[in-house]
Amino acid sequence: xxxxxxxxxxxxxxxxxxxxxxxxxxxxxxxxxxxxxxxxxxxxxxxxxxxxxxxxxxxxxxxxxxxxxxxxxxxxxxxxxxxxxxxxxxxxxxxxxxxxxxxxxxxxxxxxxxxxxxxxxxxxxxxxxxxxxxxxxxxxxxxxxxxxxxxxxxxxxxxxxxxxxxxxxxxxxxxxxxxxxxxxxxxxxxxxxxxxxxxxxxxxxxxxxxxxxxxxxxxxxxxxxxxxxxxxxxxxxxxxxxxxxxxxxxxxxxxxxxxxxxxxxxxxxxxxxxxxxxxxxxxxxxxxxxxxxxxxxxxxxxxxxxxxxxxxxxxxxxxxxxxxxxxxxxxxxxxxxxxxxxxxxxxxxxxxxxxxxxxxxxxxxxxxxxxxxxxxxxxxxxxxxxxxxxxxxxxxxxxxxxxxxxxxxxxxxxxxxxxxxxxxxxxxxxxxxxxxxxxxxxxxxxxxxxxxxxxxxxxxxxxxxxxxxxxxxxxxxxxxxxxxxxxxxxxxxxxxxxxxxxxxxxxxxxxxxx
Numbered sequence: 289x290x291x292x293x294x295x296x297x298x299x300x301x302x303x304x305x306x307x308x309x310x311x312x313x314x315x316x317x318x319x320x321x322x323x324x325x326x327x328x329x330x331x332x333x334x335x336x337x338x339x340x341x342x343x344x345x346x347x348x349x350x351x352x353x354x355x356x357x358x359x360x361x362x363x364x365x366x367x368x369x370x371x372x373x374x375x376x377x378x379x380x381x382x383x384x385x386x387x388x389x390x391x392x393x394x395x396x397x398x399x400x401x402x403x404x405x406x407x408x409x410x411x412x413x414x415x416x417x418x419x420x421x422x423x424x425x426x427x428x429x430x431x432x433x434x435x436x437x438x439x440x441x442x443x444x445x446x447x448x449x450x451x452x453x454x455x456x457x458x459x460x461x462x463x464x465x466x467x468x469x470x471x472x473x474x475x476x477x478x479x480x481x482x483x484x485x486x487x488x489x490x491x492x493x494x495x496x497x498x499x500x501x502x503x504x505x506x507x508x509x510x511x512x513x514x515x516x517x518x519x520x521x522x523x524x525x526x527x528x529x530x531x532x533x534x535x536x537x538x539x540x541x542x543x544x545x546x547x548x549x550x551x552x553x554x555x556x557x558x559x560x561x562x563x564x565x566x567x568x569x570x571x572x573x574x575x576x577x578x579x580x581x582x583x584x585x586x587x588x589x590x591x592x593x594x595x596x597x598x599x600x601x602x603x604x605x606x607x608x609x610x611x612x613x614x615x616x617x618x619x620x621x622x623x624x625x626x627x628x629x630x631x632x633x634x635x636x637x638x639x640x641x642x643x644x645x646x647x648x649x650x651x652x653x654x655x656x657x658x659x660x661x662x663x664x665x666x667x668x669x670x671x672x673x674x675x676x677x678x679x680x681x682x683x684x685x686x687x688x689x690x691x692x693x694x695x696x697x698x699x700x701x702x703x704x705x706x707x708x709x710x711x712x713x714x715x716x717x718x719x720x721x722x723x724x725x726x727x728x729x730x731x732x733x734x735x736x737x738x739x740x741x742x743x744x745x746x747x748x749x750x751x752x753x754x755x756x757x758x759x760x761x762x763x764x765x766x767x768x769x770x771x772x773x774x775x776x777x778x779x780x781x782x783x784x785x786x787x788x789x790x791x792x793x794x795x796x797x798x799x800x801x802x
Contacts, residue, residue: 322403326351329359329399329411333441335467336394338418338426343464345384345417349399351409353378356402360384365399392419420463427494428470428487430458433676434669435486436739437524441466446734451480451526453739455589458522459497460487474524474541475570497523499593500546501572506562507553508601515562515576515597519543522590529586529707529741534578536586538597543572558584558601581789583707584681585743600742603681606783609653613779614680616737617642617658618687621665626690628753630763634688635663637762641750642686644772652776668736676742682711682782683745684775685737688762689727690754697755698725702747704738706731710785712746715778722770724751724761744782748775 328350331337339345347359357365357380365380373379380401396412420426435456438448448469460482464471468484473496502518523542530537545566552562560577567573576599585600603611617638619625625634639660646656657678659671675683689700699719701712709731716729727749738745750771751758761767 323407324352324355324401324403324409326399326401326409326411329397329413331397331413331415331417333466334415336415336417336465338420338462338465338470339386340420340463341386341388341390341422343386345386345397347382347384347397347399347413349380349401349411350376351378351380351401357382358400358402359397362400386419388422390419391421392417394418418465424492425494425496426462426492427490427497428460428462428482429490430454430456430460430482430486431488432456432486433673435482437472437480437482437526438469439480441469441481448481449734450739453588453741454524455522457590458524459494460524461496462489472524474526475568477568478541478571480524496542497521498542498544498570499523501540501543501564503547504550504562505553506550506556506559508555508557508559512598512600513556513559515559515574515599516591516594517547517574518594521593523595525588525595527586527588527741529583529705531581531707534581534583534707536574536576536578536583536597536599538574538576538588539567540572540574540595542570544570545572558599580786582710582786583744585741587676587742602786606787608649608776608780608783610655611779611783612655612657612679612681613649614657614659614675614678614683614743615642615646615649616671616675616683616685617660618685620660620663623665626688626753628759628762629756630759632753632759632763634690634753637688637750637753637768638686639663640765641768641771644769645684645686645775648772648776649779652780672736672740675740680743682779683737683740683743684715684779685735685745685747686775687747687749689749689752691752692754694755696727697752697758698727699751700727700730700749702730702733702735702738702749703745704731704733704735705741708744708746711744711779711782714782714785715746715748715775718774718778718781719748719750719771721777722767722774724758727752 330348332346332348349357349365359365359382363384365382368379368381370377394416396416399411401409435454437451439451442448461473462470463473469481472480472482474480499520505516507514523540525538525540528537547564550562558579560579563575565573580602584602587598589596619635627633649656657680659674660666701716703709703712712729720726735747738747751762753759753762
């Protein structure tokens with residue numbers, strides 16, 4: 289082979305090697321030239337938020353791992369170790385403490401992810417953030433007949449844990465928001481949350497709610513004992529019905545004492561010697577001792593700017609004859625409730641049992657009120673308002689239980705307030721006497737029909753429709769009758785114990801065995 293031909297072959301080989309190297313580099317660019325990727329950028333919790341100075345804005349970004357991440361105005365985010373991020377890489381988190389003077393008006397939060405070569409990916413949160421100005425307090429008024437406060441943001445199928453109901457047009461100081469709940473500053477040390485749908489926002493320029501208390505008037509009529517105390521405006525309040533000793537305690541938030549006398553007039557039958565204390569500079573407490581160990585309910589509201597507390601007296605005769613009993617057959621209409629394996633529906637079972645109980649009670653001389661008498665759709669809020677207008681002496685709400693496990697069975701009763709527990713206990717004992725297994729007596733139950741304070745109330749979960757043995761009993765008209773008789777006997781036993789528990793007898797001249 290000539291030297292010229294050998295040179296040409298060597299040159300061709302070198303040229304192919306160089307071209308191959310260049311092609312490979314074109315097909316596999318260096319990682320530093322790739323754009324970063326952001327898959328998630330959000331505030332935590334993922335909801336529109338209002339924040340005040342001192343609050344923490346929490347954020348999270350998920351994207352390409354190993355880079356530099358920032359949010360808001362270039363604040364750094366920290367990439368979490370996989371062990372703290374469910375094994376994932378590329379999870380960045382950060383917190384910013386809101387400072388006085390910060391301004392942000394319902395804006396989405398910006399996020400950046402940067403490479404060493406200064407390539408940037410940008411994203412914005414789905415939800416907005418507002419920084420509140422403490423020099424311009426955000427106020428609101430409660431609206432509707434069933435406005436209420438929650439303790440916190442927790443939720444389950446029964447809703448958030450409720451602190452209590454409020455009257456309409458009560459002034460609230462809002463200091464935060466998460467989604468559809470506003471945070472309420474009740475006092476310097478106490479917070480609550482209120483649903484967006486039960487308040488109306490006020491324009492800026494108002495003052496944080498506060499008022500001096502006036503002197504009290506305490507008197508009675510044929511049904512109630514009343515406490516009335518004037519205030520400069522409608523302030524929020526919280527009530528607790530306590531036992532041992534029996535007393536009603538009402539805290540008024542934003543109130544400072546200017547009470548110089550309490551006039552207790554003749555004719556009081558349920559209230560003892562009322563008093564007050566200033567438990568905090570902005571929390572005024574009314575202490576209302578009750579003369580009977582069993583409370584029969586109370587209502588708190590406003591007449592103008594005068595706080596009015598109506599304390600119900602015991603029925604004249606602590607027996608079924610003449611007693612007004614409300615029955616609430618659960619569900620109804622489009623609200624079917626639980627369904628058994630046979631296809632039987634809770635709404636039909638509760639109505640059948642309630643109608644049998646109504647006959648039993650009427651035969652004993654009671655006056656019976658029903659939240660529904662037919663297969664009708666009735667909202668729970670409408671039931672509460674109906675019962676508030678009808679003003680029964682006592683309420684029994686009837687339901688049918690269900691579980692994902694067919695092994696769960698038995699009867700149970702439920703109450704919200706410890707002062708109403710004796711009613712639920714008496715009903716539970718008599719329901720157990722039918723032969724049903726015991727599933728328990730449950731307190732603090734956050735159910736709408738257990739929420740009212742105006743009358744003793746209890747819910748009876750008769751039996752489990754999801755359990756074959758219980759379902760057979762629930763669908764048996766004779767056993768339905770036995771359960772109705774048991775609930776009637778439970779009411780009778782509750783009244784008997786009320787007579788026995790009265791420290792000085794219930795009413796002047798009434799015998800303990802009447």
